[in-house]
Amino acid sequence: MDVLLRRLDPEVPVPAYGHPGDAGVDLVTTEAAELAPGERTVLPTGVSIALPDGYAAFVHPRSGLAARCGLALVNAPGTVDAGYRGEIKVIVVNLDPRESVRFERFDRIAQLVVQQVEKVRFHEVAELPGSARAEGGFGSTGGHAAVGGSTGGNEYASVGGDREGQ
Numbered sequence: 001m002d003v004l005l006r007r008l009d010p011e012v013p014v015p016a017y018g019h020p021g022d023a024g025v026d027l028v029t030t031e032a033a034e035l036a037p038g039e040r041t042v043l044p045t046g047v048s049i050a051l052p053d054g055y056a057a058f059v060h061p062r063s064g065l066a067a068r069c070g071l072a073l074v075n076a077p078g079t080v081d082a083g084y085r086g087e088i089k090v091i092v093v094n095l096d097p098r099e100s101v102r103f104e105r106f107d108r109i110a111q112l113v114v115q116q117v118e119k120v121r122f123h124e125v126a127e128l129p130g131s132a133r134a135e136g137g138f139g140s141t142g143g144h145a146a147v148g149g150s151t152g153g154n155e156y157a158s159v160g161g162d163r164e165g166q
């Protein structure tokens with residue numbers, strides 16, 4: 001699909017897929033920045049796009065930065081509406097408890113995934129049709145990480161225990 005893109009910075013590279021089959025194109029920051037532990041900021045990408053109606057673009061984290069630096073997107077995935085013509089921005093937060101993270105101009109900070117999205121009409125009803133799940137949610141199927149306590153010296157939280165419904 002062809003999508004119109006405007007460069008707001010003459011030097012910013014046009015985003016491109018790294019490999020055939022990749023879902024996202026990497027976005028860069030046009031501003032250098034340094035984030036202290038726990039700090040967040042909004043980084044400019046130097047591009048704006050015009051998506052056709054019925055599509056949206058989603059700003060996703062890059063897993064390498066998440067694993068190496070604890071970098072997360074506060075609003076992941078960020079939603080870029082088809083009608084949005086402003087600069088795509090990336091809201092990052094440094095979740096590392098100790099280390100700062102530094103970005104240079106044109107470092108790749110996030111990835112953009114374009115997807116078709118459904119538009120729906122809501123029809124209000126008094127009762128919804130039944131389903132196997134019904135109102136179960138928020139962990140109703142069990143198998144949760146141990147929270148709020150020791151993990152018994154294990155580096156990882158326990159995810160195997162099915163403690164509910166017993």
Ligand SMILES: O=c1ccn([C@H]2C[C@H](O)[C@@H](COP(=O)(O)OP(=O)(O)OP(=O)(O)O)O2)c(=O)[nH]1
Binds near residue numbers: 075
């Ligand atoms: O990570 C993001 C998320 C959003 N946007 C832009 C595109 C999107 O179309 C617009 C609005 O985003 P959203 O609807 O998530 O924010 P809002 O707080 O609901 O703002 P608005 O009232 O303008 O819809 O901001 C970005 O550039 N990056």
Ligand SMILES: [Mg+2]
């Ligand atoms: Mg909105």
